[in-house]
Amino acid sequence: MDRERLKQSVCRAIDAGAETVIALARDIAGEPELGFKEFKTSAKVAGFMRSLGLLPQEGLARTGVKTRLKGRSSGPNVAILGELDGIVCPDSPGADPETGASHACGHHLQIGALLAVAAGFVKADIAEALDGDITFFAVPAEEFIEIGERSDMRSRGEIGFLGGKQELIRIGAFDDVDMAMMVHAGTDMPEASVGLGETSNGFVAKTIRYIGKAAHAAAAPHEGINALNAAVLGINNVHALRETFLDDDHVRVHFIITKGGDTVNSVPADVRMEAYVRGKTLKSIDVTHEKFDRAFRAGGDAVGAVTEIRTIPGYLPLACDPGLNGLFAGNAAALLSPSGIRRVGHFNASTDMGDISHIMPAIHPYTGGVSGALHSGDFTVLDYEDAVIVPAKIMAMTAIDLLADGAEEGREVLRKSVPLMTKERYLEILRGYFS
Secondary structure, three states, rough: HHHHHHHHHHHHHHHHHHHHHHHHHHHHOOOOOOOOOOOHHHHHHHHHHHHHOOOOOEEEOHHHHEEEOOOOOOOOOEEEEEEEOOOOOOOOOOOOOOOEEEOOOHHHHHHHHHHHHHHHHHHHHHHHHHHOOEEEEEOOOOOOOHHHHHHHHHOOOOOOOOOHHHHHHHHHOOOOOEHHHHHHHHOOOOOOEEEEEEEEEEEEEEEEEEEEOOOOOOOOOOEEEOHHHHHHHHHHHHHHHHHOHHHOOOHHHEEEEEEEEOOOOOOEEEEEEEEEEOOOOOOHHHHHHHHHHHHHHHHHHOOOOEEEEEEEEEOOOEEEOHHHHHHHHHHHHHOOOHHHEEEEEEEEOOHHHHHHHHHHHHHOOOOOOOEEEOOOOOOOOOOOHHHHHHHHHHHHHHHHHHHHHHHHHHHHHHOOOOOOOOOOHHHHHHHHOOO
């Protein structure tokens, strides 16, 4: 069977199973779970895989689910990923009233697309025409949240890193994968469409604690050390540094106060914050987070508070593989109008797909069928066909391009791709941030 007939066959199979997959995506959206705690979601994914006759590995990095469809001969192993977790967005209509978790991140659409591709390949029964394998991988904890809780998990030895793909790399779950692709819902992309990203920001996370001295806020403020004032000074110090951030570095520094004191009637003696320092390159991140530390230490020094700053490795900047992006764009052109395909270039958000892209060829396109901003209560799925089935077909056709005809396209991607770092160097860099 030639390559075009393989694509037609898998797309017909995806269409035939669309109703079931969309129902599952809706079901996942109805029970959103936060990262490393996606037990219901991963059980649904594993159950669907088993219904196809696949044999999933479960419990990878706590909740990851992975299965492999083998081709007729050895060749590249192409991973198709989908993210299991939700984001905290209490004002989303679908938010869990207890945890605030919701799928305003659109990750349920990725899982739907991942499983649609899996069903398409199994039902079309074309693995014997492929020279290589396809791994279907539902991965945990892309949203870098609940830093305190995850840090506690790390101290107990339950995880080694705070992000899902980082942890999967650490435990070796990507050791047998040669290249990876996934899709992500876009912001305000109402029509069936794709946005081809090239790069993104990476980041490191920070926790800051100021320890002051409590005193009566009205009767004896002079006897206290105001830790909240230290935090305000630290914030303003960072603002004073913003003119030093280079435009080309796409630096973003943002923070929240997670504890502002204990009572209004006492001088705040225990103030805590969380922050991200983002940049387009590792160098820009490192330069900026050193400035960040100076700024916040100065706030504590000014009022006499003790300042504790901890750096936590976030995500590396995304570097999409041009060969994979080109194949994806070509297959998107078979389904979409020219106006439905656009080059996003650089985007200032971050994803742990950036970590994957440093050790193997990877892509992270954005897809349509949605309105509203990601991570907001306005995020809405307008058309599940456009948001799940169309991107599933594009990924499936791209996988066929990579593995059909002796997997020459896939081998060419690997020949041209030079990893930005080895797995060993990657782990060394991340662990260095902790120390």
